Amino acid sequence: MLLWNHYPLNLNLKKACIMPIHLCNRLLDAAGEIILGKDRALRLAFACLLARGHLLLEDLPGVGKTTLAHVLARLLGLEFQRIQFTSDMLPADILGVSIFNQHDAAFRFHPGPVFCQLILADEINRATPKTQSALLEAMEERQISAEGRTWPLPTPFFVIATQNPADQIGTFPLPESQLDRFLMRIALGYPDRAAERLLLAGEDRREILAGLPPALAPGELDTLFAAARQVHVAPRLLDYIQDLLAQSRESADFSLGLSPRAGLALIAAARAWALLAGREHALPEDVQAVLPAVAGHRLRAAGDTPASPDDLVRRLIEAVPLRG
């Protein structure tokens, strides 16, 4: 529906030099070689991270969620930690625990796996709400409070959480308020036939992953973050975003509208998306491109007509005219 492989704009070269488009291309190309046929999801995932947001991957097992998280960590040159969530997990298993050190005669905080730049929170819906909220709090605050002290988490700090929508028994689906903490929710889906053939015939992905060098030199990630923040959002685009928010709140189609945080998320994601397209200003197309991922998990259809998130977002987009 939406334009995502952007129309080949002939960029004003002088201006493009300011934008680290070569970094973006390098990232996308390298990731595309491992994650086959998932350009759009990859692009969204990168956009999510460039917008410094957390990502929720919702899909069936075995479609490459973990691989994706690995690839992102590798390419961006981030420390990577995987946490497999289970129902018997306690908050301390994630955050860390204070242990009495007899030598010092004092409690000493042993940081948990959360103290890592990129965390893959696998099957987050298997953990109890208490454990979930411990992680989500850390995601929001970007620090840990324990024993009356706060421990800052490393920067950057990303959480890529996965959940299996098909699992119903013994799971605790994230409530809306928690979902709102994720900048984007994306699904991967099955690869198409050609991509799957390549996958089946080719090398083991894990081996490729192990030998994958970071695509970014130290400091280049910060350049990208800065560039994403500098992407211009024109007043007209803010009008459009506000129109979208207003429509989601006022329309009878939705029982739950988009929050101001969703609005901020939309702007940040659109900026990152524009950056990946090599533009220094965001366009309505960028907003529309990220909207399903940004708003899909935040919108609730009104009444009891079941509607897929993508349908809801499409309805929202088509209900808001773009001025001009």
Next chain:
Amino acid sequence: MSDTPLRTDQCDWLIAVAALTLLPHTSHLPPGLSGICLLLLIWRGAIAHGKGAMPGRWMLLVLAAVLIGFVSLEFRQVFGKEPGIALLAGLMSLKLLETNRVRDGRAVVLLSFFMQLGQFLYRQDMLIAILALSGSIASIAALMALQGAALEVRQQIRQAALLVLQGVPLMLVLFVLFPRVQGPLWGLPADAYNRSSGLSDSMAPGDMARVSQSAEIAFRARFEGAPPPSGERYWRGPVLTRFDGHVWRQARTPSGEHPAYRPQGKAYAYTLTLEPHNQRWLLALDFPGAVAGLRYSNDFQLLTREPVTARQRMDLVSYPGTPVGLDESPLQLRLALALPPSGNPRTRALGEALKARAASPAAIPDLAIAHFRQSGLAYTLEPPALGEDDVDSFLFDTRQGFCEHFAAAFVVTLRAAGVPARVVTGYQGGELNPIDGSFVIRQSDAHAWAEVWLPERGWVRYDPTAASAPRRIDSGLAGALPDGAGVPLLARADLAWLRAVRDRVDALNNRWNQWVLGYNPARQQELLSSLGLGKNGLAELTALMAAASAVVMAGLTAWALRRRKTDDAIDLAWQRFCRRMAAAGLVRLSWEGPLDFGRRVCLARPDLAAQVEDIVNDYTRLRYAPPPGDDAQLKRFQESIKNFHAR
């Protein structure tokens, strides 16, 4: 708010409006006063641009006193149209010198509106209407400048013109439907008519030549069917019978409501549109049939009851073949034979010699014409001065004259020969305007000829000028004079392009006269009844006017209230592009972004891809890239959309 001091651009607007308003008035203002106004405006302009301070109150009082003194000296009074307009022109310029605030600026604009109306007190032609209209647009633009922010001049003018345009429908309704009053709208009683050129009721040598110097239009005629040939187009004006040796005058003749002849023979129907000349005579082709409301004098002049002070239009039929004066009264014949007791002895002798040579009185005129032809008389607009006896001196000494010399000499000769004769003045010929098919008769077509009474034939027209200058009759004044000397520029024959231009302007002016200035109660009635309206007089007219005004105002209101999507230049251009694409079958969806739309267009119409790509690029950059938007880019964007055609 209204007491805010004027900005420089507002001052400039006011000065420009004052200059534009006063400029057309310079043609009738005393030159000294125009100069004073110019100086005052320049002074105010200098102040506006930071050179010098505003003059004090005493200075202004002194200047006003000087101005009033000047006007009263120039006109010997300060009341009436001329001094009033002059005074206003001066005071308007002076007012600018104390105009330092927005409120005063409005007063100046108001005054400028009044002065634009003032032009119509002098002339009401199309040029003045155009000048007044442009002056009004400038005044409105100035008013807008007083009210709002400083805009570009072109933008300001365009806005003002748009406002004026919005007023046009209401203006038309009021013009067409407002109950008309008889008479000219703009004339003041004191100067209802004061034209100096044109025929008069007397003729002395040099009079016709003087009239012929003017290219002013005397009247227009439009024939139904084929017009008579040039040699028959004698438009009869005053008939001059009495001669005192120098000046020809009209005889007092009774007039009645019916012609003293029975029209017969070939008929020419035509519409005569007579310019006002403040006289009672009309100018009709010989000899007009009966028309109700007109009077017919015994010497076959067509008269109105009142002097013609406004342009008049009437339908006439002429019968050139009608025999007239078969039973002329002895009194008339005696008048047509009278000569002063003395003077012009040589001409008298000539007349007697002709009488002796002629076999019958009927042969005498032809003998006289033959004699004129033989004596080598020259036709000229600038005849040399004549001696004591005009006719003698023309016929025998100078031998150069204009039509009045020929006609006078011919009539005197015939009277000396005992044949009743008289001078007829009027116009001869006229020029066909190919644009609207009407004949235009100018003052330069003024002519004098003779009428001779012969037993059993009645009054017969003889044109002695034709004997010496036959081309005068066939091709008009310009054709008859050797080098066009003295012929008014507009009547000259050799400048084809000038004539073409003049013909067009004249046809336009004729329309203007007929439909705008000549839109009188009769015309209004005619127009409305052709629409099946207005039969019930004033009440219906008023109701019609109110209804039409209401419709117009409702339309304008709806137009004003319609939601203008935007007045942003970028949006307007983009919408234009989208409209053109929609016309070509590719409609932008309401939510569709420019890139998506552009891409869709490029897929559907690869032939347009390059253009569309540029347009989309420019649009997204102008609309969504950080300001400041490049002016050149906006221009290029608008240009490229203007030149974009999807077909």
